[in-house]
Amino acid sequence: MVKWLRSLQALGTDLKKPGDHGHGETPFRYRLLRRNLILIMVLVTIIPLTLMAVVNFLQYRKALTSEIIQPVRGLTNKSRHSFEVFLAERLSTVDFISSAYTYDQLADENALRRLFHAAKQEFRGFVDIGLIDSRGFQVSYVGPYDLKGKQYSEQKWFTEVQIRGSHISDVFLGHREFPHIVLAVQHMTETGQWWVVRATIDTAIFDELIHAMSLGFDSDAFLINRDGILQTDSKFYGRVLEQCQVKVFPDSMESEIAERTGPRGQELVIAHSSFLNSGFILVVVMPRAQVLRAWFTLKSELFYLFIGSVLIIVLVIIRLTGKMVQRIKDADERRQSAFRELEHTHKLSSIGRLAAGVAHEINNPLAIIDQKTGLLKDLIERREEFDLRDKFMSQIESVLKAVDRCRTVTHRLLGFARRMEVDIELLNINELIKEVLGFLEKEFEFRNIAIQLDLLETLPQIDSDRGQLQQVFLNILTNAFAAIEKEGRIIISTANRDAEFIAVAIKDDGCGMTEQTRERIFEPFFTTKKDYGTGLGLSITYGIIKKLGGDVDVESQQNIGTTFIVYLPRKSAMAEP
Amino acid sequence: MEGARILLVDDEVEFISALAERLELRDFVVKTANNGEAAMRMLAEFVPQVVVLDLKMPGLSGIDVLTRIRTLPQRPAVILLTGFGSKNDGLEGMRLGAFDFLMKPIDINALIEKINEAAGTIAAADQVQ
Numbered sequence: 001m002v003k004w005l006r007s008l009q010a011l012g013t014d015l016k017k018p019g020d021h022g023h024g025e026t027p028f029r030y031r032l033l034r035r036n037l038i039l040i041m042v043l044v045t046i047i048p049l050t051l052m053a054v055v056n057f058l059q060y061r062k063a064l065t066s067e068i069i070q071p072v073r074g075l076t077n078k079s080r081h082s083f084e085v086f087l088a089e090r091l092s093t094v095d096f097i098s099s100a101y102t103y104d105q106l107a108d109e110n111a112l113r114r115l116f117h118a119a120k121q122e123f124r125g126f127v128d129i130g131l132i133d134s135r136g137f138q139v140s141y142v143g144p145y146d147l148k149g150k151q152y153s154e155q156k157w158f159t160e161v162q163i164r165g166s167h168i169s170d171v172f173l174g175h176r177e178f179p180h181i182v183l184a185v186q187h188m189t190e191t192g193q194w195w196v197v198r199a200t201i202d203t204a205i206f207d208e209l210i211h212a213m214s215l216g217f218d219s220d221a222f223l224i225n226r227d228g229i230l231q232t233d234s235k236f237y238g239r240v241l242e243q244c245q246v247k248v249f250p251d252s253m254e255s256e257i258a259e260r261t262g263p264r265g266q267e268l269v270i271a272h273s274s275f276l277n278s279g280f281i282l283v284v285v286m287p288r289a290q291v292l293r294a295w296f297t298l299k300s301e302l303f304y305l306f307i308g309s310v311l312i313i314v315l316v317i318i319r320l321t322g323k324m325v326q327r328i329k330d331a332d333e334r335r336q337s338a339f340r341e342l343e344h345t346h347k348l349s350s351i352g353r354l355a356a357g358v359a360h361e362i363n364n365p366l367a368i369i370d371q372k373t374g375l376l377k378d379l380i381e382r383r384e385e386f387d388l389r390d391k392f393m394s395q396i397e398s399v400l401k402a403v404d405r406c407r408t409v410t411h412r413l414l415g416f417a418r419r420m421e422v423d424i425e426l427l428n429i430n431e432l433i434k435e436v437l438g439f440l441e442k443e444f445e446f447r448n449i450a451i452q453l454d455l456l457e458t459l460p461q462i463d464s465d466r467g468q469l470q471q472v473f474l475n476i477l478t479n480a481f482a483a484i485e486k487e488g489r490i491i492i493s494t495a496n497r498d499a500e501f502i503a504v505a506i507k508d509d510g511c512g513m514t515e516q517t518r519e520r521i522f523e524p525f526f527t528t529k530k531d532y533g534t535g536l537g538l539s540i541t542y543g544i545i546k547k548l549g550g551d552v553d554v555e556s557q558q559n560i561g562t563t564f565i566v567y568l569p570r571k572s573a574m575a576e577p
Numbered sequence: 578m579e580g581a582r583i584l585l586v587d588d589e590v591e592f593i594s595a596l597a598e599r600l601e602l603r604d605f606v607v608k609t610a611n612n613g614e615a616a617m618r619m620l621a622e623f624v625p626q627v628v629v630l631d632l633k634m635p636g637l638s639g640i641d642v643l644t645r646i647r648t649l650p651q652r653p654a655v656i657l658l659t660g661f662g663s664k665n666d667g668l669e670g671m672r673l674g675a676f677d678f679l680m681k682p683i684d685i686n687a688l689i690e691k692i693n694e695a696a697g698t699i700a701a702a703d704q705v706q
Contacts, residue, residue, distance in 0.1 A: 360660055363660060363681055363682060364589055364592070364681075366682050367589065367592050367681050367682040367683070368589060368591045368592045368595065370682045371591075371592055371595035371596045371599065371685075372591070372595045374595070374599055374685055375595045375598050375599050375602075378598075378599050378602050379602070382602065403682070407682055414660070
């Protein structure tokens, strides 16, 4: 950033370098300036905006995620509760049977069958029921299998039921080859005699409970035990009694929610809740995208908002910077053109001084030649006819003519150098143009040049100098005449350029000029009239127009013609004190 | 008829010698001086009707000579010669009492016309006196 600022500063200095007259101007500078400005402005606006967007994004995500995830947690807890109620009801039924009846009653299979049917009618899911004595023998059994006399003393659950008084097993296939769980309750009489009532519950009912959760098609819920073995079928993560493919870390009894990557790399939200009285854990797995759909929508809206803002900012910066650089460029160009004008004026004034000096120095010997030749002429005129008299006279006339030409040049040089004394009066430019044309009437009639006047009748009068303006228009018209070889047309028009300036256009259909000539016509001593031009006419014209606060434009095309447009201020700045 | 008496003052010797001769050919009585001091000395012995005076001279300038001439009892008419473009100097001279001014290089006929006019006014003034 600092580097950029420095380069910008350096560039600014470069652009302001005095004495730079804009020759061979490099648009590269402006491109560089523009690029740096855009970069700096984009950085100072986009960086804070991006930071703000990121902070907002994170805050929103935090707030929304917890808000969105809460219902998942609720659903998990509620469902776990349904499971627990289901299990508790069955367990208390078994408990009731074990405690409400005597050993003998329970050992009587007919009595047991009646109880079994009553329980089955009351509570769905019972598959069988049996009485096991304290030695682990199945004393009586009611159910679809022949399990009577089976020995359970070595089995883990039997030991556990002795310790805890009740037992809910994990799901297993057992002899029956379908998933079920075993509920066992120990009953001990006052005399210390004890027995165990053991019932089997079909876990198909678990699937119904899971189905009742009304999860989406891409969501899943299942039970696992503490070893991660599936206790119910899972839609996506394995069959019952297989190892569950999703890792769940049951750290506490409280339900927990975690975001994990699934076996196929999918982003998942996993909620799990451990059962209080059994080793089951209810697991709800949802695709993260589904859970956070609201957040994703909001996120993309935020993203589009951000991108939109950035785009608008960048566009505005580009437009603004473009305009700003254009203004700087325009200002530079104006300054450069002012420099050029100043340079031109300096050139004019120093050339003027030089010219005045030269003219003065030449004038004196010129005066001597003039007088000496005049004397010769006088003397010869006063003599009688003699040989070669006419020859002498014609030579003298030639010398006098040459002197006259020199005189014209020195007068012009002095006129050029002379400090212009401006005499401001209210002028009607249309009339002034007609006056000037009056001076030239003979010449354009003789040369067969048609003059077309296209003067604005409502042209306002302006404050200016009559004599100087006459010279201006004379000079331009003289040039136009010179440009027209034989016949031709000159169109003079006047108009209002704006509230402050009037414009006079003098258009000829003469030979026109090249671009190089056009660029140099206002330079002193620049002339295309090799034999008789002093190269001062248009330079003087330019000086006068500038002096009067005006300006002049030249448009020219070779073989088509030239147009001089003179702009003159309505109110002379010079007239003001 | 004899022409007017004229004193030509200019530091360009060649210029005034030729001019003097031309004027003499036209029957004027002409004396010349090459600088202001010489002109003032000349005026002590020669009383011209018209002094043709160059403004720009080393030593006493044309304006200095003009100022002194205005103090002389005879007070000849003064025609100033100025460089082209020094119109203001000429006008300044007229303000100081010069009869008129001509811009160099001069046309002999214009000069003679001015001389005759100036001599005429001097003659008229003499008659009044």
